[in-house]
Amino acid sequence: MSFTSLGLSPVLLKALAAENYTQPYPIQKEAIPAILSHKDVLGIAKTGSGKTASYVLPILNNFKSNKPLKNRHIKVLVLVPTRELAVQVEEVFRTFATALTDRVKTLAIFGGVSINPQMMAMNGVSILVATPGRLIELEESNAVNLSEIETLVLDEADKMLNLGFKEEMDRIFALLPKKRQNLLFSATLSDDVNNIKQLLLYRPEVIRIESKEDETELIDQIAYAVDDSKKGPLLRYLIKKNNLKQVLVFVSSVFKADGVANKLCRNGIHAVSIHGKKSMNSRSESLRRFKTGKIRVLVTTDLLARGIDIEFLPYVVNYELPRSPKDYIHRIGRTGRAESAGEAISFVSPEEEHHFKVIQKKMKKEVKLIDGNAIDMKGF
Structure with a gap:
């Protein structure tokens, strides 16, 4: 199946x-036609499965400018849990708009x-990611003003609820018009x-994209x-030995992140x-430079376990193991995305060996363990 069979306009197909x-x-195959038909949608699919384009494209396709709104009265609202995701989603909207x-x-x-600056930039906005x-x-x-919203999107709803946004979301829902299209996406x-x-949802089209039994098979x-x-x-x-490029390294603390990056x-x-x-500006610029290959290694805490979106990220390193198996999956899931292969490397200290066995048991997958201490690292 190609995009041409989904009902999108020629201009979007060209884009x-x-x-x-x-x-x-x-x-995308299932969500795009449903959203084009103005149905409410519940989409359950893992991070990195193409959810953003699955709602951006039909929303833009359905967008009608022949019904002008008052200034600061937006038509489309997309709620997301993190600043990084807000920037990334808006970039996708802007690219196709x-x-x-x-x-x-x-x-x-x-x-x-x-x-x-955000208050001043609200003039003339039709689609807001927040x-x-x-x-x-x-x-x-x-x-x-949220009283004339035509489409509401909740992206990564599970993450928003996990981060404690329920009260804020309830306040926002109370400000929206009762008649609108609702799109809910979650991992x-x-x-x-x-x-x-x-x-929120009225007779929704429920789309559940089941992960394959081994959802880390491409990693x-x-x-x-x-x-x-x-x-x-x-x-x-x-x-250095393997000439690795675009390496995302996960550590457990801010102090460790700075220390590892400085030593590199x-x-x-x-x-x-x-x-x-x-700062947000610093984070956005570092992420942009990493995506374009100008930074070789990005060292981060779990802040970005779900916030980073790079389609072909080749390497993830667990310098320190995360607290839970679920966080491990989120971390290594930054690679092996959208049907592209990737490599996940974990460093396991003697104190972490039992925890790593628990992670493997939860994943139902055994990971080859190499004796790193036996490697001649003199000069590194």
């Missing part, structure tokens, strides 16, 4: 071809930066997500049993740390 979108992913005959202004708003807290701040300042169907579904996993003191030299050894730089490997204590 898809220009962006090298060839075959739709399963969630330029193909439309009529001008459609999009904007991403989020906390952690000054609110005043984190819940900042949206409420703008609404309370009369910078945005999982938890009890909380199911409750939101019951509240080549390997682990090194190594002492804590040798993790740094081992990381540098692997990167001192050894001639271009690396940057990215975490919640850095």
